[in-house]
Amino acid sequence: MSSEARQDGEVRVFSDYTRDFEEDADVVVVGSGPSGSVVAYELAKAGHKVVLIEEGPPFTPQEFRADGNISMARTMREGGLRSTTGTFMPILQAICLGGGSLINSAMCVRPPAFIFDEWSTRYELDHTTRADLDPHYDAVSEFLGIAPTPEDVQGPRNLLFRQGCEALGIASEPVDRNVRGCRGSGECFSGCRARAKQSMDISYIPEAMKFGARVLTSLQVQGVLGEGRRVRGVEGRVVEPFSGRTSHAFRVRARWVVLAAGCMATPVLLQKSGNLANASGQVGQNLQFHPGSAVAGVFPESIDPIFGGTQSYQSLAFLEEGFKLETMWSAPAALAVRMPGVGAELVHRFGELPRTAIWDAIASTHRSLGTVKARFRSLNPVIRWTLHPEDVKVMLRSIHVLAQIFFAAGAEKIMPGVGGLPEEMHSREEAEVLRDYAIRPADLVTASSHVFCTTRMHGDPAQGVVDEEGRCHGYDNLYIADTGIFPRCPSVNPMLTVMALAHRQAQSLAERV
Amino acid sequence: MGGIVLIVLAVFAARRVWLGYPATGAEFAVLAPREEAFLQAAAEALFPPHADLPVSGGQADLPGYADRYLAVLPRRQRTLIRALFALFEHATLLWPGKGRGGFKRFSALSPEQRLGVLRDWQSSSLALRRLCLTALKAILILGYVGHPESLAALELAPWKIDSPRVEADFLYPPIGGHRDQISRVGEPLETAPTAPPLVPGLDQEAP
Ligand SMILES: Cc1cc2nc3c(=O)[nH]c(=O)nc-3n(C[C@H](O)[C@H](O)[C@H](O)COP(=O)(O)OP(=O)(O)OC[C@H]3O[C@@H](n4cnc5c(N)ncnc54)[C@H](O)[C@@H]3O)c2cc1C
Numbered sequence A: 001m002s003s004e005a006r007q008d009g010e011v012r013v014f015s016d017y018t019r020d021f022e023e024d025a026d027v028v029v030v031g032s033g034p035s036g037s038v039v040a041y042e043l044a045k046a047g048h049k050v051v052l053i054e055e056g057p058p059f060t061p062q063e064f065r066a067d068g069n070i071s072m073a074r075t076m077r078e079g080g081l082r083s084t085t086g087t088f089m090p091i092l093q094a095i096c097l098g099g100g101s102l103i104n105s106a107m108c109v110r111p112p113a114f115i116f117d118e119w120s121t122r123y124e125l126d127h128t129t130r131a132d133l134d135p136h137y138d139a140v141s142e143f144l145g146i147a148p149t150p151e152d153v154q155g156p157r158n159l160l161f162r163q164g165c166e167a168l169g170i171a172s173e174p175v176d177r178n179v180r181g182c183r184g185s186g187e188c189f190s191g192c193r194a195r196a197k198q199s200m201d202i203s204y205i206p207e208a209m210k211f212g213a214r215v216l217t218s219l220q221v222q223g224v225l226g227e228g229r230r231v232r233g234v235e236g237r238v239v240e241p242f243s244g245r246t247s248h249a250f251r252v253r254a255r256w257v258v259l260a261a262g263c264m265a266t267p268v269l270l271q272k273s274g275n276l277a278n279a280s281g282q283v284g285q286n287l288q289f290h291p292g293s294a295v296a297g298v299f300p301e302s303i304d305p306i307f308g309g310t311q312s313y314q315s316l317a318f319l320e321e322g323f324k325l326e327t328m329w330s331a332p333a334a335l336a337v338r339m340p341g342v343g344a345e346l347v348h349r350f351g352e353l354p355r356t357a358i359w360d361a362i363a364s365t366h367r368s369l370g371t372v373k374a375r376f377r378s379l380n381p382v383i384r385w386t387l388h389p390e391d392v393k394v395m396l397r398s399i400h401v402l403a404q405i406f407f408a409a410g411a412e413k414i415m416p417g418v419g420g421l422p423e424e425m426h427s428r429e430e431a432e433v434l435r436d437y438a439i440r441p442a443d444l445v446t447a448s449s450h451v452f453c454t455t456r457m458h459g460d461p462a463q464g465v466v467d468e469e470g471r472c473h474g475y476d477n478l479y480i481a482d483t484g485i486f487p488r489c490p491s492v493n494p495m496l497t498v499m500a501l502a503h504r505q506a507q508s509l510a511e512r513v
Numbered sequence B: 001m002g003g004i005v006l007i008v009l010a011v012f013a014a015r016r017v018w019l020g021y022p023a024t025g026a027e028f029a030v031l032a033p034r035e036e037a038f039l040q041a042a043a044e045a046l047f048p049p050h051a052d053l054p055v056s057g058g059q060a061d062l063p064g065y066a067d068r069y070l071a072v073l074p075r076r077q078r079t080l081i082r083a084l085f086a087l088f089e090h091a092t093l094l095w096p097g098k099g100r101g102g103f104k105r106f107s108a109l110s111p112e113q114r115l116g117v118l119r120d121w122q123s124s125s126l127a128l129r130r131l132c133l134t135a136l137k138a139i140l141i142l143g144y145v146g147h148p149e150s151l152a153a154l155e156l157a158p159w160k161i162d163s164p165r166v167e168a169d170f171l172y173p174p175i176g177g178h179r180d181q182i183s184r185v186g187e188p189l190e191t192a193p194t195a196p197p198l199v200p201g202l203d204q205e206a207p
C-alpha cells in the first residue's frame, strides 16, 4: 500500500480513489450519521486530527429523486428493502453522507425525565439522567437551530391533528426540528431541496472540515484492527455508490476508534473483527425498535396535504402508555401504497388522496426483542425480531386513539390498516371495534426506522457493551456512538438523543485524546 | 418411464415459463418479455380506467417504471423482486383464476379472472400471501400514482423549488463524478434560506 499525503479538511469521493492507500489520524470515526458527525466535529474543533469515514456518497439536491421507490433504492441500505425475519417488518436505514439525517423528517425530541430514570435504574447508569444530558441537548440544539415548527408551514394536515387533539383534550404540540427556513414541501424523506433541513452533510460535516477533519466517503469499513485492550484503526475497501462493488483497499491507523456505523452495522463490524468487545456476549443482542403504524383519514374537503412540514405536529400524551403520536407525509404515491383494495375500488381511493391525511404512532415495544448477526461474506446483517403479543396490544391502542382524533377533527372515514377488521370505518362508534379487537402481530402492517440496543450501555460490564461515555468495556480506545448504545428504546424519535450522547462522549474523549 | 415423465414436465415448465410471450419491441435494462407481460397484465387489473384518474394502469407504462426501479436495486433485492413477479405469474397453478382456463399463467387470464386472482391474494388467510400482494402493489402504485398525469389530476404535482446553494453544494461533486464538475457559479448562502412557504397550485409543476 502507498501512503498518500493528504491535506487536512477535505472531502473525498469515489472518483478520488485510484489505488490502495493508508492514512493516519488521532481519531477515526466510522459512519457520518448524527452520532458520528457530532463526534467528528467536536473532536476536530478540539484540535485533533480526525478522519470521518462514510460508506455512502454525498448527495446534493440534483441527486434527490421524488419517486419513493427510486429515492429509497439510492439512499437506503439494501435498496430500501431491508426487513426483519421472525415478525416481518421493513426497516429503513440510510447509506449516504449524513446517514439518517439526510432522509429523516428532522423531528428533534427530548425524552422526558422518566425515560432516563428507567435507564439509570435498570442499567446501572448513574450519570445519564435528563438533567445530566440537558447541557448536551442544548449544545446540539443551538448548533442546529432546533426550534418548534412555525405555524405558517404547518399546513392543514398538521393543524387538523392539533384540532382533533384539542377537541378530545389530548395535549399536542408543534414538533421541534433541525430546520432553518422550511418551506413546507413535505418532502423530507427524499431530501430537502429547499436546503432548509440541517442534515449532517450540510451542517456538522462542513464545519468539522473547517477544523481540519478529513471526510472519506464511499469507503466501506470491513474490520477494526486491534489486539488486547487496544485497537489500532480500521480497514476496508472503496465501494462504488449504488452498485456496492468494492475495489481498492484502505487502512486508517488511529489512536482512537469511534464506531458510529448505526445500530445494525456496528455489531456486525465487531463480530467480523474477531468478536471484538464482546466479553459480555451482548454484541448484537437486545435489538429493539419503535415499530410504527399509520392510520389514514379522509376529510370532506381537499386539505392540500402536499403542503406542510413532513412531520410537524405530535402528541407526547401517551408516552407512559407506550406510544407517541405524530403527523406524517411523504411522496403521495408512497402514501397511496397503504390504500386497501384492488381494481376500481383502489383507484377510487387514490382519488381521495387530496382529502387524505396520514397520522402515525411509534410504539415503545420493550418486550419485543431481536438479534443482529453477521451474514457470511456480507456486511448486511441477518436481523431476527419478534413482536410480542402484549406490545401489539399497545400498538392497537395507538391506532384506536388516532381513529378518535381523526373523527374529532372532522374526518368522514378512516382506514385503520388492521388485518381482519373493515378496511374503512365511518364513525367513532364504528371505530370502537378497535378497542377490544383480539389482534395478532400478523394483523398489523408496520415499519420502523428507529433501531436500538445492539451494543447497549450498561454500568455492569457483564451485561453491556459500552459504559456511559460510550467506551467499550475492557478497551482503552474503542468507542461506540450510534443508537446501538441506547440501553432501551427511548420512546421518542432518537436523533437528538444520540447526538446529545455523542456530544457528551466527544467532550470526554477530547480530554483523553 | 420416470425419465419420460421428467421430460414431459420439463417441456411443460419451459413452455409455461419462457415461451409464448409476445415481443412488444420495448427495450428494457432488466425486464424480460415474460416480466413485461406480467406487469402489464397486473397493472391493467389493479388500475382499470376510472373517472378519477386520467390514465389507467394499462396506459401508465408500468413495465418501464419497474425496469427503471429494478435497475437501481442491488442484485439480491432485484432477484427477490423478479421472483415475486414470477410467483404471481405462475401461482395460478396453485390458486387458479375462476372459470375456464384459470390455471393459465396470470398474464394469459381474462381481465376479470386477473382481478379475481388478486382479490384472492388480498383476502387470503395466509399472511404471507397478503404480504406478497402488498409488495407487488407497492411497486406498481408508486409508478401509477407517481405518474405525472396522475399526480397532476390529484393536485399533487411536485413542487417547483429552485434549490438555494449552500456551502456544502460547493464541496460535493455529482455522485460518481469528479471534483471539477462542481458548479462554482454564485456564492453560497450565508444565512438560512429565506424563501417563503410554498403555495399549493401556484408553486407546483405544471403537468
Ligand atoms: C426515513 C427515516 C426517518 C426518520 N425520522 C426521524 C426523525 O424525524 N427524528 C428522529 O429523531 N429520528 C428519525 N429517524 C431515525 C434517525 O435518523 C436515526 O436514529 C439516526 O440517523 C441514527 O443515527 P446514527 O448515527 O446512530 O446512525 P445512522 O444515521 O444510521 O448513520 C450510520 C452511518 O454509518 C454508515 N456506515 C454503516 N456501515 C458502515 C461501514 N461499514 N463503513 C462505513 N460507513 C458505514 C452508514 O452508511 C450511515 O451513514 C429516521 C430514520 C429514517 C431512516
Ligand code: SF4
Residues within 6 Å of the ligand: A106, A179, A181, A182, A183, A184, A185, A186, A187, A188, A189, A191, A192, A193, A194, A195, A196, A197, A308, A309, A310
Ligand atoms: S418540509 Fe420540505 S422544506 Fe421543510 S425541511 Fe422538510 S423537505 Fe425541507
